[in-house]
Amino acid sequence: MTTLPASTEKKLGLAIDLDTCVGCHACVVNCKEWNTSNYGVPLSDEDAYGAEPHGSFLNRVHTFEAQPASGCSQTIHFPKSCLHCEDAPCVTVCPTGASYKRSEDGIVLVNENDCMGCGLCAWACPYGARELDALAGVMKKCTLCVDRIYNENIPEEDRVPACVRTCPAGARHFGDFSDPNSNVSKLVAERGGIDLMPEMGTKPVNKYLPPRPKDVPSDEQLNGQNTEPKGFLAWLDKALEAI
């Protein structure tokens, strides 16, 4: 059913810390590795060893530069995957019922057995979070690693999305945004987490923690010390000048 649930019991998603991400792309690689061999068809690559390799990814890291009115510019690495929007336009446009939002945890998924590969959902998503797989012809998107987070066959510390598990900097946090006391809700409250393109009205669940303001270099000088030579150095100074 491609009508959206009126509300969801949980709102599982990610808080992504733009201050911490170092742009290593480890999450991109681990996402691809996990998701090419688990939920749904593989994430295909084309011309993988040729001159123009390309393929399907569910998570990509952009790098931006923001220039404040004065001072140095800031470089921001910007991981981007499905934001599991509350008002997901990608779901309602789907004609086949393949796209849906789960009422239990709010995860937005594609049932590949129903998808006809029309691509309309990718057009409806403002964030470029959906890619049609070129080989399989079905829509691929982030599943929030639905096959890890509830998976009792893997160690407990692995029951988080692959990107979160692998991030060496700890820039990606997974949790329930409907619980005001969850780790992610606290982070959002503390750091003023924001929505991407709020004007699109998608109400994303994933939040971005904006980079903290940079320290401003001070113009102040250290107090001058040892301006007058003393002792042996004073004698040497004088002696040398006398020569």
Add this chain to the structure above:
Amino acid sequence: MHPAPSVIFFTAFSGLGFGLLAWLGIGLPPVSGVTAFVFYVLAYGMAVGGLLSSVFHLGNKKNAVKAFSQWRSSWLSREGIMAVVTLLTMAPYAFEQVFLDSGALKMLGLLGAVLAMVTVFTTSMIYTQLKTVPRWNTPLTPILFVLFSLAGGGLFAGQVRAAAALLVALGVIQVIAWMQGDAKGATGASTLETATGLGRIGKTRLLEPPHSGQNYLLKEMAYTVGRKHAMKLRAVALICAVVLPVVLILALPAGHVLAVPLIALHIIGLLAARWLFFAEAAHVVRLYYGK
């Protein structure tokens, strides 16, 4: 947006087909026997041909039939259903005109005509609904689609006077739509600053793209057409689809001989306009790629 030929043909010819069906449904021209047969073959041919061509651009055609299931939320689903309902409603009416010609099913024809226009409207809503493509996200889109369908269908139906009036309206709305689209700017109210939330720091630019090669998003949604090229095509679209047909209709006596060049010109203009409809439309995702 990538101007895929299959989608251009689908929207253009199914629009013409349903437009012609609408005219036939209201009994203009009054046809029967072999003439009726030829008209209906043409109308059904264009409508069904257009729909089939839309199936060509699907990645997973075997699930196409499931597209009828989500009419509660999806315009694409509604479009599929309305197309089939219209074609089925018009079938007995067409049969009656071709073989019996008793005029008994007039009401069914009228209903079919209304349904045909609803079908064209649902097609246009697939594009109109997308907030992500500011150029499409306007009430002018459905008006344009319906006018193209009715005017083009009118030319096929030989209703040249009415078609001329519709073409003039079409020309005016098309020019307004182009101007409105230009004024909105490619990505409307969205900027790289709103897309990344980095506007609070300052002016933002792409430093490194996420990948050096192509991907589905870039191929499908980052198509750009040069302004000069677009202006030339707009002129071609307007002159061929509207100006020349209207001049010909006003200047020359109506007749079957006139119909062929009229229709040919209009279709050239329609295809140019439809190509531009896709090629000029920008998707906000391009912002993340610094475009």
